[in-house]
Amino acid sequence: MNRILKILFVALFVRPLVFIILGLNVRGRKYLPLSGPAIIAANHNSHLDTMVLFSLYPLSVVHKLRPVAAADYFLCNPLIAWFSLNVIGIIPIARTGKINKNGIFSACHEALDNGDIIILFPEGTRGEPEKTSKLKKGIYHIVKDREDTPIVPLLTHGLGRALPRGEALLVPFNCDVVVGNTLPPAASSDELLALLNDAYARLLKDCLTYTGPA
Amino acid sequence: MLGIPENAFIAMLAVLGVLVIATVIQFILRLKRPDIDYRELTQRIVSWWWIIGLLFLFLTIGTTAAIVFFAFLSFLSLKEFISIVPTRQADRNAVFWVYLSIPFQYYWVTTGWYGMFIIFIPVFIFLLIPVRMVLKGETDGFIKSAGVLHWAAMLTIFSVSHVAYLLVLPEKQVMAGGVGLVLFLLIMTQFNDVSQYVWGKLLGKHKIIPKVSPNKTWQGFVGGMFTIMLVASIVSPHLTPLNQVEGLIAGILISVSGFFGDVVISSVKRDLHIKDSGNLIPGHGGILDRMDSLIYTAPIFFHYIYYLYY
Numbered sequence A: 001m002n003r004i005l006k007i008l009f010v011a012l013f014v015r016p017l018v019f020i021i022l023g024l025n026v027r028g029r030k031y032l033p034l035s036g037p038a039i040i041a042a043n044h045n046s047h048l049d050t051m052v053l054f055s056l057y058p059l060s061v062v063h064k065l066r067p068v069a070a071a072d073y074f075l076c077n078p079l080i081a082w083f084s085l086n087v088i089g090i091i092p093i094a095r096t097g098k099i100n101k102n103g104i105f106s107a108c109h110e111a112l113d114n115g116d117i118i119i120l121f122p123e124g125t126r127g128e129p130e131k132t133s134k135l136k137k138g139i140y141h142i143v144k145d146r147e148d149t150p151i152v153p154l155l156t157h158g159l160g161r162a163l164p165r166g167e168a169l170l171v172p173f174n175c176d177v178v179v180g181n182t183l184p185p186a187a188s189s190d191e192l193l194a195l196l197n198d199a200y201a202r203l204l205k206d207c208l209t210y211t212g213p214a
Numbered sequence B: 001m002l003g004i005p006e007n008a009f010i011a012m013l014a015v016l017g018v019l020v021i022a023t024v025i026q027f028i029l030r031l032k033r034p035d036i037d038y039r040e041l042t043q044r045i046v047s048w049w050w051i052i053g054l055l056f057l058f059l060t061i062g063t064t065a066a067i068v069f070f071a072f073l074s075f076l077s078l079k080e081f082i083s084i085v086p087t088r089q090a091d092r093n094a095v096f097w098v099y100l101s102i103p104f105q106y107y108w109v110t111t112g113w114y115g116m117f118i119i120f121i122p123v124f125i126f127l128l129i130p131v132r133m134v135l136k137g138e139t140d141g142f143i144k145s146a147g148v149l150h151w152a153a154m155l156t157i158f159s160v161s162h163v164a165y166l167l168v169l170p171e172k173q174v175m176a177g178g179v180g181l182v183l184f185l186l187i188m189t190q191f192n193d194v195s196q197y198v199w200g201k202l203l204g205k206h207k208i209i210p211k212v213s214p215n216k217t218w219q220g221f222v223g224g225m226f227t228i229m230l231v232a233s234i235v236s237p238h239l240t241p242l243n244q245v246e247g248l249i250a251g252i253l254i255s256v257s258g259f260f261g262d263v264v265i266s267s268v269k270r271d272l273h274i275k276d277s278g279n280l281i282p283g284h285g286g287i288l289d290r291m292d293s294l295i296y297t298a299p300i301f302f303h304y305i306y307y308l309y310y
Helices: A003-021 A047-056 A080-087 A101-113 A138-143 A189-204 B006-032 B039-062 B063-083 B091-109 B114-136 B142-168 B178-203 B219-238 B244-272 B287-310
Strands: A024-027 A038-042 A065-070 A089-092 A117-121 A152-157 A177-178
Touching: A003 A024, A003 A047, A003 A080, A024 A047, A038 A047, A038 A138, A047 A065, A047 A152, A047 A177, A065 A080, A065 B287, A089 A101, A101 A138, A101 B039, A117 B006, A138 A189, A152 A189, A177 A189, B006 B039, B006 B178, B006 B219, B039 B063, B039 B178, B063 B091, B063 B142, B063 B178, B063 B244, B063 B287, B091 B114, B091 B142, B114 B142, B142 B178, B142 B287, B178 B219, B178 B287, B219 B244, B244 B287
Parallel strands: A024 A177, A038 A117, A038 A152, A065 A089, A065 A117
Antiparallel strands: A152 A177
């Protein structure tokens, strides 16, 4: 049932939104993991990030995509909570820091065991438009005991112009989506974050809509 | 045929014929030389089928449908342009207003309100964009943004809407109608691109603007212009109210303005250090890469025949 809802949502809402109102310049599509377990580590500038990721996948796979999302934000209102859990299929995660590390990520492990593709935003927040905030270490705690799970870096650019945090008006912009190679294994959380930061810096150069210093 | 005037219908069939020939040649090339990668050529031809198929479909459905089609082309072009040029986060609302001007501009076209059509963007939108920006209050980079946004509106909305207005001009050439004018403009513009390229490949030696476009040569430019002059003078009496001499001059105007449209958009891309403006059309790049010449030929051709006949 939820699977059908999600397919309908992607086919009738997400895809027209992404392909007509927005418009994507996709690079490196071949690196996109089509089956789980896998983690997509994406930068986060807009609610549209998740929509864009959904639109990249064939409808037969979209139910496997599980965005990790802040429980305090998405579960506060019963209607949004129902929609986030049942249609989007989020994995809610507590940002309060009160629960221990294994407890926080148990739902992620469950999903990965189930062969899902987790969408993770290591910045933890959308932050300022078109800027990558400091990456959080949580991603390392998910993968450290899971050698079977590849981390694929993915950079979007331009979505923070289309729909930035705190704005209700969506303005059409073409956006870049650049997918990178699977990251090599990392021995520590700092190493992993360094690899990820490097990957983002490299992917940014392939963006058509990026006009800053090369 | 199908409600389309006879000569315009023949022109459509001719275009489809050329496309069929190109497709067949491409198949033969792929069979004869399997060692060469023809993927880009194939992609280009498939994309041409889509572009021409959609254009002919909307032209056949009717005038309003075709005007909506050109409005949508304006939307896609504007989106692509505004996405590759630098704009500020504070410009979002002004950009939205520029988008909103598209339905208005094309509504003036459907009603045939020439006075409004011709001043709406150069006057009202020109004045309104900075007003919306002032209300936002961000003054750093104000001048640049105001310039970029109005230029975007002129290129992608005002210029392109001239193609649509050809459809509502009173019919002076009953055998072809407004559709004939649109086809004449589009075919000549595209054929000019192709023949400048072919002459350039065959004889090209002296570069015109090497810094902007290393492939543009005087030989290509002049060869293309003579080709278009010849073809335009033969075709124009059948598709437009123009006689042979006027058609020949239309050919010169389209050839020269098409060249400049091409290099102006090339300069934009050079400035931004990108090769294509997007990847909407497989094998061609973005929509602006395809519309570049038309942005210049449309208003020039329109005002030429408007001065002579309307």
